[in-house]
Amino acid sequence: MTPQAITIRGLTKAxxxxxxxxxxxxxxxxGQVTVLMGANGAGKSTLVKVLCGVxxxxxGEVRLDGAPFAPxxxxxxxxxGVVTVHQNINDGxxxxxxxxxxxxLDSLADGAGLFLNRRQMREDARRIxxxxxxxxxxxxPVAGLPLADRQLVAIAxxxxxxxxxLILDEPTSSLSLAEAQRLFALVDRLRAxxxxxxxxxHRMSDIRRLAxxxxxxxxxxxxxxxxxxxxxxxxxxxxMLGHEITEVDISIPPxxxxxxxxTGLRLKPEARAxxxxxxxxxxxxxxxxxxxxxxxxxxxLFGLEPPVAGTLQLDGQxxxxxxxxxxxxxxxxxxxxxxxxxAVIPGFDIQQNLTLPFTARHAGPLSLIRRAAERAAAERAIxxxxxxxxxxxxxxxxxxxxxxxxxxxGRWMAEAxxxLILDEPxxxxxxxxxxDIGRRIRDSAETRATLVLCAxxxxxxxxxxxxxxxxxHTVVGDHRNENIDLALLMAQVSGAAEQTKExx
Amino acid sequence: MKPLSxxxxxxxxxxxxxxxxxxxxxxxxxxxxxxxxxxxxxxQSVAITGILxxxxxxxxxVDGFDLSIGAVATSAMMLSAYVMVIWEMGALSAVLLxxxxxxxxxxxxxxxxxxxxxxxxxxxxxMMFLLVGLQRxxxxxxxxxxxxxxxxxxxxxxxxxxxxxxxxxHRIDFILPDLVPLSVVxxxxxxxxxxxxxxxxxxxxxxxxxxxxAQAAALAGINVARYRVLAYVISGVMASxxxxxxxxxxxxxxxxxxxxxxLDSVAAALIGFAVLGAAKPNAxxxxxxxxxxxxxxxxxxxxxxxxxxxDFIKGAVLVVALVFTFALSGxxxxxxx
Numbered sequence: 001m002t003p004q005a006i007t008i009r010g011l012t013k014a015x016x017x018x019x020x021x022x023x024x025x026x027x028x029x030x031g032q033v034t035v036l037m038g039a040n041g042a043g044k045s046t047l048v049k050v051l052c053g054v055x056x057x058x059x060g061e062v063r064l065d066g067a068p069f070a071p072x073x074x075x076x077x078x079x080x081g082v083v084t085v086h087q088n089i090n091d092g093x094x095x096x097x098x099x100x101x102x103x104x105l106d107s108l109a110d111g112a113g114l115f116l117n118r119r120q121m122r123e124d125a126r127r128i129x130x131x132x133x134x135x136x137x138x139x140x141p142v143a144g145l146p147l148a149d150r151q152l153v154a155i156a157x158x159x160x161x162x163x164x165x166l167i168l169d170e171p172t173s174s175l176s177l178a179e180a181q182r183l184f185a186l187v188d189r190l191r192a193x194x195x196x197x198x199x200x201x202h203r204m205s206d207i208r209r210l211a212x213x214x215x216x217x218x219x220x221x222x223x224x225x226x227x228x229x230x231x232x233x234x235x236x237x238x239x240m241l242g243h244e245i246t247e248v249d250i251s252i253p254p255x256x257x258x259x260x261x262x263t264g265l266r267l268k269p270e271a272r273a274x275x276x277x278x279x280x281x282x283x284x285x286x287x288x289x290x291x292x293x294x295x296x297x298x299x300x301l302f303g304l305e306p307p308v309a310g311t312l313q314l315d316g317q318x319x320x321x322x323x324x325x326x327x328x329x330x331x332x333x334x335x336x337x338x339x340x341x342x343a344v345i346p347g348f349d350i351q352q353n354l355t356l357p358f359t360a361r362h363a364g365p366l367s368l369i370r371r372a373a374e375r376a377a378a379e380r381a382i383x384x385x386x387x388x389x390x391x392x393x394x395x396x397x398x399x400x401x402x403x404x405x406x407x408x409x410g411r412w413m414a415e416a417x418x419x420l421i422l423d424e425p426x427x428x429x430x431x432x433x434x435x436d437i438g439r440r441i442r443d444s445a446e447t448r449a450t451l452v453l454c455a456x457x458x459x460x461x462x463x464x465x466x467x468x469x470x471x472x473h474t475v476v477g478d479h480r481n482e483n484i485d486l487a488l489l490m491a492q493v494s495g496a497a498e499q500t501k502e503x504x
Numbered sequence: 505m506k507p508l509s510x511x512x513x514x515x516x517x518x519x520x521x522x523x524x525x526x527x528x529x530x531x532x533x534x535x536x537x538x539x540x541x542x543x544x545x546x547x548q549s550v551a552i553t554g555i556l557x558x559x560x561x562x563x564x565x566v567d568g569f570d571l572s573i574g575a576v577a578t579s580a581m582m583l584s585a586y587v588m589v590i591w592e593m594g595a596l597s598a599v600l601l602x603x604x605x606x607x608x609x610x611x612x613x614x615x616x617x618x619x620x621x622x623x624x625x626x627x628x629x630x631m632m633f634l635l636v637g638l639q640r641x642x643x644x645x646x647x648x649x650x651x652x653x654x655x656x657x658x659x660x661x662x663x664x665x666x667x668x669x670x671x672x673x674h675r676i677d678f679i680l681p682d683l684v685p686l687s688v689v690x691x692x693x694x695x696x697x698x699x700x701x702x703x704x705x706x707x708x709x710x711x712x713x714x715x716x717x718a719q720a721a722a723l724a725g726i727n728v729a730r731y732r733v734l735a736y737v738i739s740g741v742m743a744s745x746x747x748x749x750x751x752x753x754x755x756x757x758x759x760x761x762x763x764x765x766x767l768d769s770v771a772a773a774l775i776g777f778a779v780l781g782a783a784k785p786n787a788x789x790x791x792x793x794x795x796x797x798x799x800x801x802x803x804x805x806x807x808x809x810x811x812x813x814x815d816f817i818k819g820a821v822l823v824v825a826l827v828f829t830f831a832l833s834g835x836x837x838x839x840x841x
Contacts, residue, residue, distance in 0.1 A: 302723075328725035336723045343723065347716035347784060356713055357724040359706035367705040411724075 005030040005164050005196035006051075006069075011060035013046055020046045022220035024060070028165060031194045033187060033210045035201060037240045038217035039290075039455050044200055047217070048167055051198075052084040053077030064164060078106065083158035084167040085151065093150050093157075095143035100125035102142050103157050132156040132186055148179030155186065166190060167198045172206050184209055202289045204233065204471075204495040216240040234487065237289075237494040241457050250481050252465045256280030259449035260301070260319075260332075260419050265310035267296040271473035273310060278419065278449040283442055285452045285464030286475075288493060293473030294453040295337070298423050301451075302334040303327040315418055328357060331418035335409045337427055337453075343408035344396055351378035351392035354411050361415065377414060384444075385410035386436045402433030409437055413444055423453045438463045457489065471495045516781040518828060523796050530803035537806055544683055550798035551687040552577070552746045556769035557776070557790045558698045559742025563624070564773060564785035565702060566735045567715040568617065571628040573743040574766030575635035576609050580747025582639040584668070585648035585757025592662035599668070602744045609635065610740025614733030628736075632766075640759060648757030664755050672752025687749045694742065699787035711735060712784070771822045772797055778828035796821065 006028040013021040020043050028034050038044040049055045051062070053071035062069045064080060071077035077084075093102050101108065103125040108116075125138040134152045142150055151171060158166065168187070172180045187210055191197060201207055207214065214231055216224035216239035224239025226232050262276040271293065278284055286294050299305040301312070303321030312319040314330060321327040327334070336342035345353055355362055355374050362374040378392040385406040389399060396404060409425050422441065426434045441450060441463055454460050460467045461481060469477030469492040477492035479485070508516065530537040556573045563570040580602040587598040609631065616627040640646075644655060650663040675682040676689065702708035713721040714728050722728045746769075750762060775796060776782070776789025800821065801814055 304723075323727070324723060324725045325727050334723065336720075341717075341719060343720050345713045345716045345720055347712060352709065352713075356710075356721070357726075359709055363706040367707055368700075369704060369706050369709060 003030050003065075004028065005065060007061075007063045009061045009063075011047070011050065011062065012058045013043075013050060013055060014058055020220050021050070021057070024217075024220070024222055026215060026222055028196045028198055029213075030164070030196045031191055032212040033191055033197045033199050035199045035207050035211040035214045036217065037200075037202070037207075037214060037236055039240060042217040042240070043220040044217055045169070046220075048084065048169060048198075048200065051077070051082055051165070051167060053082070078161060081161065081164035082167070083161055083163035083165070084169065085154050085158060085171060086169050093142045093154050095150075096141065098139050098141050099129070099136055099145075099153055100138040102153050103128045103138065103160065105157060106161065128156050128160045129153075132159050133189070146179075148175050148182065151175070151183070152186070155183075159190070163195060165196045165198065167200070169200045170202070171199075172201065172203060180206070202291055204289075208233070233494045234490045238486075238490045241455070241490075241493070250462075250465065252480070252482060253281055253446075255282040255465070259315055261313040263311050263313075265297075265300070265312075266308040267293050267300060267473040269308050271308075274475040276468075276475065278451055280449055281446050282466065283445050283450040283452060283464050284466045284468060285454060285460035285481075286468045286470055287454060287457055287460045287489075288470035290455065292470045292493075294455075294470055295423060296473060297470070298334055298336075298421050298451075298453060301327070301332060301419070301421055303332075331416070331448075332421070333357070333412040333415075333417045333419070334421045335412045335423065335425060337424035339405055339408045339427070343411075344404060346397055349393045349395055350382065350387065350389055350399070350407055351375060353396045353407050354378045354381045354392075354414060357411060358415050381407075381410040381414045384413070385440055402429035405429045405433060406437060410440075413440065417448050419449045419451065421451045421453070424455070425452060426454060426456070426459050434459070434462075457486075457493070469493055512781070515828065519775075519778045519796075519825065520780070520792075523792070523799065526796075526799060526803065530799070530806070534803075534806045537803060540680055540683060542802065542806075544685065544688065546795070546798040546802045547688040547691070548685050549802065550772075550794045551685070551691040552749050553765060553768040553772060553797070554691050554791060554794035555694050555746045555749070556743050556765055557772035557794050558694055558787060559739035559746075560769055560773045561698065561776065561785045561787055561790045562702070562711070562735045562738040562742075565708075565711045565715050566732050567718065568624040568732060568735060569628065570610075570613065570736060570739040570743075571625060571766065571770075572609065572613060572631040572635060573739060573746075573769060574762060575632040575639075576606055576740055576743035577747035577750060577765050578762040579609075579635045579639040580606060580744040581751040581754070581762065582643075582648065582757040582759070584748055584751045585664070586642060588664050588668065589648050589650055589652070589660050589662040589757070590642075590654070595665035595668035598665070599748055602748050603741055606740040606742070606744025606747075607737050608740070609744075610737035611733065613740065614736035617736070618729040618732050643757075645759065647759050649755075664752075669752050669755055672749050672754070687753070690745070690749065694745070695787060695791045699791075702787050707731070707734075715784075768797065768818070769794075771818055774822060774829075775825040778825040783829050793825070 004027045008024055008026040011021055011024040012019070024047060036044055046055065050057050053074045053076055056070070064082070069080060071080060094105065100121050104121055122138055129136055129138060132152065132155060134156050136149060142153060145153070171183060175183065187197060199210060211231060213225065213227040214236040215222055216236050218240055224236060226236050256279050258277050259280045260278040264273045265276060266273040286297065288294050296305070300307040303323045303326055314332065319330060321330060321332065345356060351374060355377055359369065362370055362377060364370045375392060382389065382392060387403050387406045387410065389403065396407060399407065405425070405427065409422060412420060425437055425441070429437070441452065452460070452463055464481050467479045467481055467484065467489070468475050469489060471492065472495065477489060479489060536542060556577060560570050560573055583605055584598040584602050587593050587601055613628055613631055616622045617624050646652065650660060652660045654660055671686055674686045676684045676686065678684045702711070710721065710726050711731055713726065714731055718728050746765065751757065754761060772794035773785060773790045775793030776786060777784060779789035779792045782789050797818060800817055804814060804817065
C-alpha cells in the first residue's frame with residue numbers, strides 16, 4: 001500500500017453562479033504518476049489552481065501527508081511542498097536572468113541579506129541542476145536556452161524545494177520528441193524517489209508512456225479512475241468526454257454534390273496526409289482531443305495558415321485562400337472558437353456584431369451604411385437564432401454566454417456560404433442554447449457544406465450527418481451518424497486504433 | 505427607455521453641463537465673452553489643434569496613437585514656406601506638396617507599426633524627432649521668410665501667394681461683415697466629414713471593430729493591417745492641413761511656433777472620450793473637447809489670468825475628463841499592448 005501524498009475530499013469551487021468544481025474526491029499516491037484528463041471546462045485548471053494556492057476552495061478538504069492543507073497563496077503552497085510547472089513555460093522562469101539566478105529565485109525572493117554572493121550562488125545552482133540531471137552552464141541567460149531547457153530549469157528550481165507533489169500542466173505541448181524523452185526520464189527519476197506526480201495532458205503517447213493511473217474529469221467531478229496493470233485508455237477518454245444517449249433524432253438527408261475536396265492535405269510536416277470531401281447539404285462533425293489538428297484544419301481552410309502540402313478545390317475550382325478576407329469572398333466562413341477572444345467585439349451592440357463581416361452588403365453610396373437594411377438583417381438573424389434580448393441595439397456584453405454565442409454564430413449564417421466551418425459552436429453554452437444553435441445549423445444546411453468541430457462526442461452526435469475523427473493532425477475515422485460504433489469511435493479518438501505504431 | 509440613474513446622467517451629460525457652467529461663469533464675469541467676435545475668436549484659436557485632434561482620433565479608433573502629428577504640422581508649415589519662398593512656386597503646389605508629405609509620413613508610420621511591428625507610441629515618437637530635425641535641415645535651422653539670405657549668399661525672392669494667405673487670414677461675411685475666418689470653415693467641414701466617416705460609413709465601423717477586438721475583426725475577414733495604415737495616413741494628412749493653416753496664418757515658416765500643437769490636440773481627443781459618456785474615441789467628442797479647451801483659455805485670457813496658469817488648467821481638465829471616462833463609467837480602459 002503506497003502512502004497517499006494528497007487526499008482530496010468533497011472539493012467545491014464556484015465563480016459567481018458558475019460551479020466549476022462540484023465535489024472532487026481524489027487521492028494522489030506518493031511515487032506514482034497520476035494522469036488527469038478532462039475536456040476544456042471540465043475543471044482541471046481550477047483544481048490545479050486550488051492545489052497550488054491560486055484559488056481557495058469553497059468547501060471540502062485537502063490533506064497533504066495527512067495534515068490539512070489550505071495554502072494562503074502560491075508561495076505558501078510552494079513552502080508546503082506542492083510545486084507546479086505551468087503550461088506556459090515562461091511563467092516558470094525569468095528570461096532576462098541567468099540560469100543560476102533562476103534556479104535560486106525562490107530563495108532570492110524570500111531570503112535574507114542585501115548583497116548577492118555570486119560564487120555561492122553558482123555552486124548552489126550547479127548542485128540543483130545536477131539533482132535533476134540538467135547539464136548546463138549556469139551563467140547563461142535563460143532567454144538564450146531552448147524551450148526544453150527552460151522547462152527543465154523551471155522543474156529543477158521546483159525540485160530544489162524537495163516537493164511532495166509535482167504538478168505538470170501540459171508540459172510537452174511545445175516540446176520536440178527528443179526533448180519530451182528527457183522530460184519523461186526526469187519524471188521517472190522523481191517517481192522513483194517517492195514524489196507524487198499529477199500530470200495533465202491530452203497527448204495519448206505521453207499518457208501511455210508515463211501513467212500509473214488515469215483520472216478523468218468531467219463537469220467538475222471525477223468521472224473515472226483507472227489503475228492496474230493494463231490501463232483502459234478508451235475508457236478514460238469515454239469518461240472524460242461522457243456520453244449520455246441524447247434525444248436528438250438525426251435523419252440524414254441525401255447529400256448533394258461535392259463542395260470542398262482536399263487531396264493529400266498535410267497539416268504538420270510530420271503528420272500523415274489525408275483526403276477530405278465535404279458535400280452540399282451535409283453536416284460533418286470532426287471530433288478529436290485538444291491538439292488533434294481540428295483547429296489546424298480550420299486554419300488551413302480559412303486562409304489563416306497554409307497547409308504544409310495538399311490541394312483544395314471548392315465547388316470544382318482550385319481554392320487557395322491567402323487570408324480570411326479571400327476565404328470569405330470565396331464563400332468559406334469560419335465561426336471561430338473562444339468567442340471572447342476571437343469573435344465578440346465588446347464595444348459593439350448586437351446588431352453591429354451580427355453584421356460585422358458583411359458591412360459591405362449594407363452599405364450604399366460612399367460606403368454609407370444603410371441603417372434600415374442593417375437593422376432588418378440584424379432582426380432577421382436575431383429571430384432565426386432565437387437570441388433572447390431587448391433589441392438589436394443592446395450591448396453584446398449584456399447578453400448571457402449562450403446568447404452571445406448565438407450572435408457570433410448567427411453572424412456567419414446571415415449570408416449564404418459555400419462552406420461554413422463552426423469551431424466549437426457549443427462552447428460554454430447551456431443545453432437549451434446548444435439545441436437552438438444545433439437546430440439552426442441543420443435547418444440552414446441545404447445550400448452549403450457544413451463542418452462542425454467539437455471535442456465533445458455528444459455534440460457531434462447531436463448535430464452531424466457524418467462524424468470524422470482526427471488524431472495526430474490526420475483523419476483516423478469516418479462514421480455515418482447512424483447506429484454508430486461508439487467503442488470504435490472512442491478508440492480512434494484516444495489514438496488506440498494506432499497503438500501498434502507507438503511502443504509503450 | 506428606462507430612466508437613467510444619477511451616475512449614468514453624470515457620465516453622459518456631466519461634461520456638457522460643466523462646459524455650459526463655464527460659459528455662464530465667464531459671461532457673468534465678462535459680458536463681452538458672449539459676443540460673436542469672442543465666439544469666433546475661440547473657434548479660430550482651436551481650428552488648428554481641432555483638425556490635428558480629429559486626425560489623432562482616427563488612430564485612437566484603431567487602438568493606435570500618433571505622436572508625430574505636431575511635427576507633421578510644423579513640417580508642413582516649413583515645407584509650404586520653402587516651396588513658395590525659395591522655389592517660388594504657387595499656392596496650389598504648396599498645398600498639394602504638403603498634403604502629399606502628410607500622407608507619406610502617415611504611410612511610413614503605418615508600415616512601421618504594421619509591418620515592422622514597432623509599437624505605435626515608439627514608431628510615431630521616432631518619426632516626431634526625425635521630422636523636427638528634418639524640417640530645419642534645408643535652412644540650417646533658420647525661419648523662412650521673403651528676403652532671407654540663403655546659405656549660398658543669394659536672397660530668397662519668392663513670397664507667400666495671396667491665395668495661400670487667405671486660408672489663414674480671410675474672413676467670410678456671416679451675420680456681421682468679416683466675421684468667420686476661413687480656417688474655422690475648414691475645421692467645421694473636416695469635423696463633419698470625420699464624423700460621417702467614423703459613424704456612418706462601413707469603413708468607420710470596421711475601424712472601431714479593430715480598436716475593440718483586432719483579432720475578432722481579422723477573423724471576420726477584415727484586412728486589419730490596411731485599415732491601421734489608413735488611420736495613420738488620415739492622421740498625417742489632417743496634421744498637414746493643420747500645418748498649412750498655421751503657415752497661412754503666420755505668413756512665414758517660423759521654427760519657433762507649433763510647440764503646443766501635439767499636447768493640445770491629444771488633450772482634445774482624450775477629453776472627447778468623456779463627452780456624452782462615449783468612453784471611446786469619437787469625432788463629435790473630439791470637436792467638443794477642442795472647443796472646451798478653447799472656451800477655457802479665452803475666458804481665462806479675458807479674465808487676465810497669467811499665461812502659465814493655462815497649461816495647468818488644461819492638464820486639470822484632461823485629468824477630470826479621463827476620470828469621467830474610465831472611473832465613473834466603470835468600463836475598463838482599453839488595454840494597450
